[in-house]
Amino acid sequence: MTTRSEEEKELRGWLAGRLPEDLYEGTPEVTVDREEITVVGAIPEPALEADAPEAERTAAQEGRIAEFRERTRGERMRVAAETERRYGRKVSWGAECGGAHALFTHVAAPVMTRLRQPQRQVLDTLIAGGVARSRSEALAWCVRLVERHTDDWLTELRDSLAHVERVRAQGPDAS
Known part of the structure; x- marks a missing residue:
């Protein structure tokens, strides 16, 4: 009998091996429940002047997240399709950039x-x-x-x- 904890560890391991190495900086956070697998990782912050105003920094981070979402859409969709077939749950994605955090898709069960x-x-x-x-x-x-x-x-x-x-x-x- 496989416990839920063991299944989650196996799923995290599979995703660690399946995700492209350059998709996120470091290891993404993977959250699992009965309906959904959510993958959120850090992406590089845009280069700004050290004394850039907070509004500029926030807008740049939001822009970087939007660029990441569009640029990686195809690869994320392929990984999601494989993961959904293998684990029987929907896959949702998100990104963190500096202080900005965004979920691109998520299940409202x-x-x-x-x-x-x-x-x-x-x-x-x-x-x-x-x-x-x-x-x-x-x-x-x-x-x-x-x-x-x-x-x-x-x-x-x-x-x-x-x-x-x-x-x-x-x-x-x-x-």
């Missing part, structure tokens, strides 16, 4: 949930306050808020889940 009235009222309040236009948008806003403020807690939870997978892999059903 629908998630069904049942909420009780007090929870629905929270979403409806967000709609009434103009924070969101619908309950699904309000729920996505809540998830982003939790994600932003609980990074330490989620990291600890993910570490615990990895430990549980290691223990399961040592059990009697492990092959």
Whole structure:
């Protein structure tokens, strides 16, 4: 039985071998869930004067990311097609350049949930306050808020889940 952690390590290894060496600077960050594989790596910053204003630096980084996206589109599409066939998940891409970060494509997977009235009222309040236009948008806003403020807690939870997978892999059903 292959654990999710082992599968992710194998996937990362395969991508490390399959991605063109000059695509990103260093090793890209690969994030995996049930629907999607996201690959984000650093690209070289544009050459600017040391005292260039922040607006110029930001625009140059955004321009470099746009150039990278267009120039590498064909190769990224080929790698994505192979990866999607091999691992059964969509592949999304992104780049980091200095302080700029951009995702080119990503999956917006629908998630069904049942909420009780007090929870629905929270979403409806967000709609009434103009924070969101619908309950699904309000729920996505809540998830982003939790994600932003609980990074330490989620990291600890993910570490615990990895430990549980290691223990399961040592059990009697492990092959």
